[in-house]
């Protein structure tokens with residue numbers, strides 16, 4: 001009997017050690033060694049007004065920790081979403097495909113409201129067709145929104161990698177830089193943000209699970225200087241609000257959403273100081 005108890009304890013200890021090892025290895029894939037942990041990127045950069053520039057409804061899920069904590073810290077926060085995501089794949093199907101743009105626009109507006117975002121405009125550029133859209137017009141609209149919001153921090157996509165390799169993301173990253181360069185050169189009352197913050201994807205996990213697109217992102221994105229809490233509870237709420245995309249994470253990564261966020265609980269950012277290095 002005692003021998004049996006000892007054997008059971010040994011087996012349980014081995015199983016726990018194995019689970020712990022798997023968890024540690026899994027978390028390691030979502031860790032960026034160059035990134036310094038901070039409570040809030042916006043607080044760290046003394047930001048008071050933040051504007052996010054994105055391509056699709058649900059892109060804000062990538063940066064919800066940054067926005068939620070910026071709002072908690074008293075910053076004014078705003079977002080642009082360039083498309084209504086009408087070409088998206090529904091998972092699960094919750095609406096007629098012809099209505100998906102309306103549905104996803106509403107999902108994005110509800111999710112940003114849940115994060116405390118003060119203002120959110122969703123435009124109607126074609127989902128999947130942003131690179132073909134009139135670039136000068138896009139830049140002018142982003143400039144106009146920047147003049148209205150007057151952000152000292154702009155958050156968006158790194159143009160060469162777009163966080164996932166999506167061409168709409170990459171083009172919005174490029175348009176964001178062109179808009180800032182135009183404001184810098186304008187010499188007006190507001191000459192653009194002080195910092196440009198790019199969302200960076202975890203390279204370890206992308207290398208292993210991301211396939212060809214993941215390898216492209218890893219090869220073309222800069223190293224992040226900052227890491228902060230991903231506000232995992234808000235991410236789960238966000239996927240519930242994005243009802244047409246609720247199964248997106250588990251469909252993309254095979255693992256259940258709760259397990260993915262048990263491992264991926266940080267957001268990573270590359271920061272450019274635009275006063276030291278203007279874009280124009």
Ligand SMILES: [Zn+2]
Nearest residue numbers: 055056059166
């Ligand atoms: Zn997107």
